[in-house]
Amino acid sequence: MNELAKMTIAAAVAAGAILLLPLTGVADEAASPIFGVTIPQGYRDWTLIGVGREDGLKELRGIVGNTTAVNAYRDGQLPFPDGSVLVKLAWKHVPIDGLDGAFTSGTPTTVQVMVKDAAKYASSGGWGFGRFVDGKPADEAQHRTCFACHDAHAKDHDFVFTHYSR
Numbered sequence: 001m002n003e004l005a006k007m008t009i010a011a012a013v014a015a016g017a018i019l020l021l022p023l024t025g026v027a028d029e030a031a032s033p034i035f036g037v038t039i040p041q042g043y044r045d046w047t048l049i050g051v052g053r054e055d056g057l058k059e060l061r062g063i064v065g066n067t068t069a070v071n072a073y074r075d076g077q078l079p080f081p082d083g084s085v086l087v088k089l090a091w092k093h094v095p096i097d098g099l100d101g102a103f104t105s106g107t108p109t110t111v112q113v114m115v116k117d118a119a120k121y122a123s124s125g126g127w128g129f130g131r132f133v134d135g136k137p138a139d140e141a142q143h144r145t146c147f148a149c150h151d152a153h154a155k156d157h158d159f160v161f162t163h164y165s166r
């Protein structure tokens, strides 16, 4: 490569870096603290993996995954590959009038996200976490609790509680 070509490439790289700087420098208010996870686009149309429920919380939950995560589930691949994304949707449970003990899902309460990137999130089992209420990320203290609990109770399944429900 001649000198001129090298200089042209160097200049192009520098220009690119200058253009990118303002974009990367700004903290993303839509991203979770610690992990920088955002709500993935189109998640509401993803494949249902299973549902969850916790006694005492008047909530119903559904766990969906993107294609990478769903393929890993179906192939029994563990750990989940990079690019796997899981979203837990939660709604208020709504009692049905006149039908004791029957409920449907109502207004959304939280959206929780796990993103697999083994290198980036090496200190939390390869998963980045995000919890959102009304589209806004919860505070840092809440994000400190995520991996601790998933580590304590779901370690044998790559820190993921939900199994694929057929």
Ligand code: HEC
Residues within 6 Å of the ligand: 051, 052, 053, 054, 061, 063, 086, 087, 088, 112, 113, 114, 129, 130, 131, 142, 143, 145, 146, 147, 149, 150, 154, 159, 160, 161, 162, 163
């Ligand atoms: C006290 C334990 C506990 C804490 C803390 C916790 N989780 Fe979970 N998480 C669970 C359990 C149990 C499930 C299984 C399904 C359910 O609860 O509906 C789950 C499920 C999930 C799922 C669906 C995938 C899976 O593992 O089944 C995501 C995504 C998720 N949690 C994200 C988070 C995020 C983000 C945080 C932190 C803000 C967090 N979790 C904190 C216990 C916990």
